[in-house]
Amino acid sequence: MIRAEHLSKVYRMGKIEVPALREVNLEIEEGEFLAIVGASGSGKSTLLNMLGCLDKPTSGAIFIDGVNTASLSENELAGIRREKIGFIFQQFNLIHSLNAVENVSLPMFFAGVSSDERMKRAAELLIKVGLRERMHHKPAELSGGQQQRVAIARALSNNPEIIIGDEPTGNVDSKTGDAIMAILKELNHEGRTLIVVTHDAEIAAHAPRVIRMRDGRLLEQ
Amino acid sequence: MKDMILLAYRDINERKARTVLTILGIAVGIAAVIALISVGYGFRQSVTSELVEMGDLIMVLPGEASWGEYMELGRFNDRDLKDVERISGVQEAAAMASRAEEVEYRGERKMVNVIGVEPQDIDVIFGDIVNTEEGKGGRGLRDNDHRACQIGYSIANDYFDEEIRVNDRLNIGGKKFRVVGILEKQGGFKAGVDSGIFVTRRDAKSILGNDDISEIWVKIRNIAEAEGIADEIEERIDENHKLDDFASAMTMGSAIEQLNTVFGLLQAVLVAIASISLIVASMGIINTMLMSVMERTHEIGVMKAIGAKNRNVLSLFLVEAGLVSAAGGVLGCVLGVIGAYVICMCISTQFGMNIPAMVQPGVMLGGLGVAVLVGILSGLYPAGKASKMSPVEAVRYE
Numbered sequence: 001m002i003r004a005e006h007l008s009k010v011y012r013m014g015k016i017e018v019p020a021l022r023e024v025n026l027e028i029e030e031g032e033f034l035a036i037v038g039a040s041g042s043g044k045s046t047l048l049n050m051l052g053c054l055d056k057p058t059s060g061a062i063f064i065d066g067v068n069t070a071s072l073s074e075n076e077l078a079g080i081r082r083e084k085i086g087f088i089f090q091q092f093n094l095i096h097s098l099n100a101v102e103n104v105s106l107p108m109f110f111a112g113v114s115s116d117e118r119m120k121r122a123a124e125l126l127i128k129v130g131l132r133e134r135m136h137h138k139p140a141e142l143s144g145g146q147q148q149r150v151a152i153a154r155a156l157s158n159n160p161e162i163i164i165g166d167e168p169t170g171n172v173d174s175k176t177g178d179a180i181m182a183i184l185k186e187l188n189h190e191g192r193t194l195i196v197v198t199h200d201a202e203i204a205a206h207a208p209r210v211i212r213m214r215d216g217r218l219l220e221q
Numbered sequence: 222m223k224d225m226i227l228l229a230y231r232d233i234n235e236r237k238a239r240t241v242l243t244i245l246g247i248a249v250g251i252a253a254v255i256a257l258i259s260v261g262y263g264f265r266q267s268v269t270s271e272l273v274e275m276g277d278l279i280m281v282l283p284g285e286a287s288w289g290e291y292m293e294l295g296r297f298n299d300r301d302l303k304d305v306e307r308i309s310g311v312q313e314a315a316a317m318a319s320r321a322e323e324v325e326y327r328g329e330r331k332m333v334n335v336i337g338v339e340p341q342d343i344d345v346i347f348g349d350i351v352n353t354e355e356g357k358g359g360r361g362l363r364d365n366d367h368r369a370c371q372i373g374y375s376i377a378n379d380y381f382d383e384e385i386r387v388n389d390r391l392n393i394g395g396k397k398f399r400v401v402g403i404l405e406k407q408g409g410f411k412a413g414v415d416s417g418i419f420v421t422r423r424d425a426k427s428i429l430g431n432d433d434i435s436e437i438w439v440k441i442r443n444i445a446e447a448e449g450i451a452d453e454i455e456e457r458i459d460e461n462h463k464l465d466d467f468a469s470a471m472t473m474g475s476a477i478e479q480l481n482t483v484f485g486l487l488q489a490v491l492v493a494i495a496s497i498s499l500i501v502a503s504m505g506i507i508n509t510m511l512m513s514v515m516e517r518t519h520e521i522g523v524m525k526a527i528g529a530k531n532r533n534v535l536s537l538f539l540v541e542a543g544l545v546s547a548a549g550g551v552l553g554c555v556l557g558v559i560g561a562y563v564i565c566m567c568i569s570t571q572f573g574m575n576i577p578a579m580v581q582p583g584v585m586l587g588g589l590g591v592a593v594l595v596g597i598l599s600g601l602y603p604a605g606k607a608s609k610m611s612p613v614e615a616v617r618y619e
Contacts (some may be wrong), residue, residue, distance in 0.1 A: 075530045078530070081527065087527060089523075093519075098228075
């Protein structure tokens, strides 16, 4: 379902070239739960950005459902992010001026879903992640764990096949982290592909498949 | 679109103080333009409507005249007046001899315009609205008056330290005159009446030392013939003086035309000056929007990460700029209307001219449209900048 071939990414800082990914080959099956671990600077976030269509590789190709995303335009990539991928960030990254239900409905707004349908689905998703009572609260009025639940609900709003989590439990306490992981695993059981980047061995232990990165290379699969 | 407006509104709401200042910036610009246009229309209307009332009059001057510029080439004489009276279509012709003369009242000396005119002709020239002030106003001039004068309202009340009353004595050009009447306040196009002293032509001759006529006013029977009669008047007088283009006969129609040109120009200049504030306001919008884009870089990254296209981000910021400027436009319309009325009130109390504030819906709509246009144009650069951000870099930005 996702296939990376000879994936390389080089960042240019003035005249210095910094390779972040070197010749990465990776295949992820539909419905798989994959954890990517590695030290900071190992290239795991860069790989995640490529897989999530947030960034383009310097060379190599990424196929998502058979389409090489490295050759797509910015707007086509936005379309893939909107329809096929749900992002969960370490910092939650909610829009501060919008309340929970509006945050969740935002990806549907960009997808052109009607207002009534958006609000209905956003409410359902918030109930699913246990925030029935917090729907009209703004992010500043929610705890870290609650904000991350809103972010998960938002990631699910366009019913994507792939969920990408960049240190999804990095900013919450361990108990909340377990609860977040439980929700993510449930999503995986529903059949969604789950890719999580973490440096926390405990979190990685939830995943049936773990890949380790160092200096922009995959160490083991 | 409704959702986009709602989304933009939420963002604007987060930055109230800055938004209010930006809105005020636009509002002041639009208000200035609307107020000046409205007062200008009112001014034009009040002057031309007075001239329209005087549509059956032709003013004849000995010189080349166009409004705003006049070069006197000499004086008329009684022969000219008689020739004009004989032209068919002319109902009456009135002669005026005027010159600034030294006038002394209780030891105080001032230069005042002294106008010599046959008493029955005052009506021809100024219409029948020129009356003596009720009660204390005295009477009008009479044919057989000798060394008597009728004075304008301002002369009686404002010119000299002490108020001039009926039966007071004035020394005009070294000769003693008795005030027989004080005229009502005129203002507007007839403001000249307020600052003049009227004597019979016989007395004017004794003050001015000659029988010259400085202007002739002609009342015609049919307004439609005005232009033709004016041409004939010029021809006859030019013939008398053996000069080309000596007399200028001005119908009120041509006066209105010339006034409109002058007013149009004046208004264009004023609006151009007021427009500078709009340019400043547009820079305010650019500044506010650029700051907003910078502050929200991370948010823009998040929106793109969750699937917003460049177009979505662009329209979000453009709608925001449009909303802010539309609010400025609406406020500007309200302030502009209030401003127009205040300016007219000030003109009325300061200069005694009654000018209506003519606020036209079209001008207000135009103001609103210009505000939104300025807002959207100013928002283009910041919005374009926001839309082109790379999602991965924007998300990382803190």
